[in-house]
Amino acid sequence: MSTAGREPLVVTLELADPVQELLDGLRRRWFPADRLVVGAHLTLFHALPGELLAEVLDDLRETAPEVLPLEVTGPVSLGRGVAVGLRSQELAAWHRELQRRWTPWLTRQDAALLRAHVTVQNKVDPAVARATLDELRGMVLPETAEGSAVAVWHYLGGPWAPAARVPLGATR
Template identity: 40%
Template structure:
């Protein structure tokens, strides 16, 4: 079986604590297998991960803005906006090349999922 990898951006400690707290509060515990994260790519092959070294990673943190709450069908996410992060992801995508998953073919809308396959009303109505 071929291994696949998820590539995420590292969150600053305060953002991570805030988002992970929301995730632990609202995500169904039996499905909450990962801490809060910001996915850049959902499914990379081993050869694709070998291309990551070809991209210069910024020396300083990239500023991001939390700009909205998104309803994801059966989930809720906090939307993230960052032109710098979008440029980095585009550079990574170009360097990685190869076949991308169907999910990667859709437009990228960066977000941190705080509830998935749960009772959305509980999260949306929370204060």
Template identity: 40%
Template structure:
């Protein structure tokens, strides 16, 4: 039997925030390696097991929409991202981290620094130029996390397994 591809868990953004970040990503991420829409990753490389999807079903039905503060433009070395802050998102990620502790890779065990990457894998000078441009015009704003998306990683583009929408309260 073939081994199942690992899973990636992301936060779904409300439509206006998704459109904003995705337009920036389409404009600034190198097109030849931009396989994905804008996203906020919660976990990389989870096991492809029913225990993962089962917990997500339970969590989604009791989780209300999450308020996110888009608090800064940040440098990633060879890229640029938007820093996100949310006590509710941090608490959700920590809860899931505790439940999945035995399966977590070193990357998933690190501290959680939520962000949305809009540029990566470019020359440092190119990244610095975009950072300066975006930071000069930046004012903090809010967005919403409206659910979770589970993806299979097969070495290139991600393949969506399922969305788990939060209750609308």
């Protein structure tokens, strides 16, 4: 498949281990296997213009915080799925700055307030999602996490193809 620049870009945040490993495991356990195309991630932007990859990467490198602490707020119902909620003033401020820079390119979804979460299950029967939510509520989750890198992907109508990765902090 060609990734010549027309495919929309998805921008995601990866988390530092061991939280990333934990969420990857939960996602492998509960995400429908036929829909599992990428590991656990926090989606920052869903559909930026693919032809603007260079500008997106320049802005990410210019604005990426050195440290990105996150509070794990717990399990969240998505109706037909389940997520682990996250909260961070630093993440919210950075996301708003990127929205400001990319205003002309944003879809309605990407222009909205960020509701930070990592989806561990999606597009299942609501009863299955409720059972997963109950089980996840019984688990001990970490209280904090940290962003480790931003990944940029080409969305290929289902599968995602990696375009670039921008490390945060000391790994930069």
